[in-house]
Amino acid sequence: MLVISIGLLAFISQKNTPLVFKVPKNWPKPNYDFSKNPLTEEGFQLGRNLFYDPILSRDNTISCASCHLQATGFTHVDHNLSHGIDGKIGQRNSLAIVNIAWQKTFMWDGGVNHLDVQPLAPITSKVEMDENIENVVKKLNASSFYKTLFKKAFKDPIITGQKTLLALSQFVIQLNSSNSKYDKYIRKELGGEFTEQEKRGLTIFRNHCANCHKEPLFTSDTLENNGLPIDTTLNDFGRMKITQNPNDSLKFRVPSLRNIQFTFPYMHDGRFKKLSEVVNHYVSGVKNSKTLSDKLKGKPILLSHEQKIDLVIFLLTLTDNEFLFNKRFGYPLKTKNTY
Amino acid sequence: MRHTLFLSFLILLSGHHFAQKKQDFKLLFNAKFGNSNLILNDTYYKLNENDSIKIEVLKFYVSSIEFLNNDKVIWKEKNSFHLIDFENLKSQTILLNIPSDLHITKIKFNLGIDSITSTSGALAGDLDPTKGMYWAWQSGYINFKMEGNSPSCNTRKHQFQFHFGGYKQPFYAMQTIYLPVSNLKNNSLTIDFNLANFFENISLNQTNSIMIPNKEAMELSKKIATIFYIDEN
Numbered sequence: 001m002l003v004i005s006i007g008l009l010a011f012i013s014q015k016n017t018p019l020v021f022k023v024p025k026n027w028p029k030p031n032y033d034f035s036k037n038p039l040t041e042e043g044f045q046l047g048r049n050l051f052y053d054p055i056l057s058r059d060n061t062i063s064c065a066s067c068h069l070q071a072t073g074f075t076h077v078d079h080n081l082s083h084g085i086d087g088k089i090g091q092r093n094s095l096a097i098v099n100i101a102w103q104k105t106f107m108w109d110g111g112v113n114h115l116d117v118q119p120l121a122p123i124t125s126k127v128e129m130d131e132n133i134e135n136v137v138k139k140l141n142a143s144s145f146y147k148t149l150f151k152k153a154f155k156d157p158i159i160t161g162q163k164t165l166l167a168l169s170q171f172v173i174q175l176n177s178s179n180s181k182y183d184k185y186i187r188k189e190l191g192g193e194f195t196e197q198e199k200r201g202l203t204i205f206r207n208h209c210a211n212c213h214k215e216p217l218f219t220s221d222t223l224e225n226n227g228l229p230i231d232t233t234l235n236d237f238g239r240m241k242i243t244q245n246p247n248d249s250l251k252f253r254v255p256s257l258r259n260i261q262f263t264f265p266y267m268h269d270g271r272f273k274k275l276s277e278v279v280n281h282y283v284s285g286v287k288n289s290k291t292l293s294d295k296l297k298g299k300p301i302l303l304s305h306e307q308k309i310d311l312v313i314f315l316l317t318l319t320d321n322e323f324l325f326n327k328r329f330g331y332p333l334k335t336k337n338t339y
Numbered sequence: 340m341r342h343t344l345f346l347s348f349l350i351l352l353s354g355h356h357f358a359q360k361k362q363d364f365k366l367l368f369n370a371k372f373g374n375s376n377l378i379l380n381d382t383y384y385k386l387n388e389n390d391s392i393k394i395e396v397l398k399f400y401v402s403s404i405e406f407l408n409n410d411k412v413i414w415k416e417k418n419s420f421h422l423i424d425f426e427n428l429k430s431q432t433i434l435l436n437i438p439s440d441l442h443i444t445k446i447k448f449n450l451g452i453d454s455i456t457s458t459s460g461a462l463a464g465d466l467d468p469t470k471g472m473y474w475a476w477q478s479g480y481i482n483f484k485m486e487g488n489s490p491s492c493n494t495r496k497h498q499f500q501f502h503f504g505g506y507k508q509p510f511y512a513m514q515t516i517y518l519p520v521s522n523l524k525n526n527s528l529t530i531d532f533n534l535a536n537f538f539e540n541i542s543l544n545q546t547n548s549i550m551i552p553n554k555e556a557m558e559l560s561k562k563i564a565t566i567f568y569i570d571e572n
C-alpha cells in the first residue's frame with residue numbers, strides 16, 4: 001500500500017499544474033485556441049523566463065521586456081520609435097501587450113496572423129533582437145536551466161522552435177487587465193465610484209471613440225486609417241506594405257486604450273506625447289483621404305475645451321494597478337542566473 | 340449464436356486487416372538542370388549562349404500527398420507535410436506506408452503550405468519555424484526557396500533570391516500538382532523537376548529578388564509548378 005502511494009505521489013508530482021484562463025464577466029469569448037496550447041503553471045513560468053531573458057537576442061542584450069515593461073503597461077515609453085539591439089531605432093512605437101487572447105492579428109500592420117508566431121518578428125528584426133529562432137533554440141538546448149524548465153512544461157527535454165513559441169504564448173496570454181477603476185465602475189464594485197467628470201468623460205467616449213475603441217477591450221481589433229498625416233521621414237503606409245493593396249494605405253491597428261495613462265507616446269510612430277494631443281488630433285487634426293476610416297468620415301468630433309479634459313480624465317480610469325504591479329507578471333524569481 | 344457472431348466478427352476483422360496490408364513506398368524528388376542532375380554550390384550551369392547560373396539554396400514544401408486511380412482518390416497521407424531540402428539528401432526521399440494493393444495512375448501533391456496550416460500558429464516537425472521556411476514580420480510559410488547567383492543579376496554579388504509564399508488571396512501561392520503515373524517499379528516513384536525550364540522563362544536581370552507574397556510570386560509559383568514531371572523511361 002505504501003509503495004503504491006509513493007508511486008502515485010511520484011506520478012502526481014510529475015504532472016503539470018493546469019491553469020484556467022479566466023474570462024471576466026460579460027467579456028466576449030477569447031480568440032486564442034487554448035486546446036492547442038493548454039495553459040499550465042510550468043508553461044507560464046517557462047514563458048516568463050523567456051520573456052525576461054536577453055538570450056532571445058543576437059548578443060544577449062535585448063529581451064522582450066526591453067520594449068515591453070510591466071510598469072508601463074508592457075510597452076516601451078518615452079521613445080517615439082522603440083530602440084533595440086546596438087541602440088538601433090525601429091520604425092514604430094512598440095505596442096502594449098494586454099488582453100491579447102482576444103486579438104486575431106498582431107503588430108501595427110496586422111502582418112502576424114497568430115499569437116504563437118508573433119515573437120518571430122522582434123527576434124528576427126535587424127533593429128530589435130537581430131537573432132533567428134534556429135539559434136535561439138540552439139542556445140536554449142545548451143542551457144541545463146532551460147532543459148529542466150522545458151522538461152517540466154512539455155514533458156520532453158528537447159527544445160524546439162514550436163515549444164519555445166508556445167511557452168512565450170503561455171506567459172503573454174495571461175497578461176490580462178480587467179481591474180481598472182472603469183471595470184469596477186461597470187461591475188459596481190468598491191473603488192469604482194466615478195466622479196461626475198469621469199461620468200461625463202465616459203459619455204463623450206461612448207459617443208465619439210467607442211466605435212473603434214470598443215468596450216470592454218477598448219479596441220475593435222481592426223486596422224483603420226485614423227487620419228494621421230504621413231510622416232515623410234518614415235513613409236510608413238502601414239497595412240498596405242503587407243497586402244500590396246492601395247485600399248489599405250495608412251491603416252494601422254486600433255490599439256487597446258487600457259493603461260493608456262502610462263503607454264505614452266501614442267500612435268504607431270509615437271508622435272504624440274500627451275493624451276491631450278491625441279484628443280486634439282481627433283477633434284481638429286484628422287486628414288481626409290480615400291482610406292480614412294468610415295467612422296471618422298463626414299461628422300467632425302466637436303468637443304469644447306472642458307469636454308476634452310473630461311475625456312482625458314475618463315481615460316485615466318483605464319489604469320489597472322493590480323495589473324501593473326502584479327508580481328506574477330514581473331521579473332521571475334528564479335532565473336538562470338540564480339539557478 | 341453468440342459464438343458464431345463472435346467468430347464472424349473475427350473473420351471480418353482479419354479480412355479487414357488482410358485488405359489493409361501495408362508496404363513502404365519511396366517518393367523521391369530529383370532536381371535537374373538541363374541534362375545534368377543539379378548539384379548545389381559548386382557548379383555553374385549554362386543558361387544560354389553567354390550566361391550561367393549557380394544554385395546555392397533549394398528547399399520547398401511538399402504537402403497533402405494523394406494517390407489516385409483515374410480521378411478517384413484511393414489513398415491520402417495523414418498530416419502530410421514534408422520539407423525537401425537539397426542540402427539534406429535524406430529529405431529528398433519521402434517514406435510512405437501505403438496499402439499494398441493500390442492501383443495508382445496519378446499522384447497529387449501540393450507545392451507549399453495551405454492557408455489553414457499557415458494560420459495555425461507554431462507547429463512541429465518539418466513545419467517548425469526553425470526550418471528557415473517561415474516569415475516573421477508577415478506570417479506564413481515560404482513554399483519554395485531558391486537562392487544562388489548568376490552574372491545576369493545586376494545585384495550585390497550577382498545574387499538572386501526567390502522566396503515564394505503567401506497564404507491569402509489574391510496572393511495564395513500554394514500550387515496543386517497532378518502527375519500521371521505508370522510503370523510503378525520497386526515501390527518507388529521519382530519526381531523530377533528541371534530548373535532550366537524555369538529559368539528559360541524569366542529574365543534574371545529583371546527578376547532576381549522576390550521575398551514577399553505579391554503578383555510576381557504568384558506568377559513564378561505557377562511557373563515552378565509546371566517543371567515537375569515523371570520520367571517514364
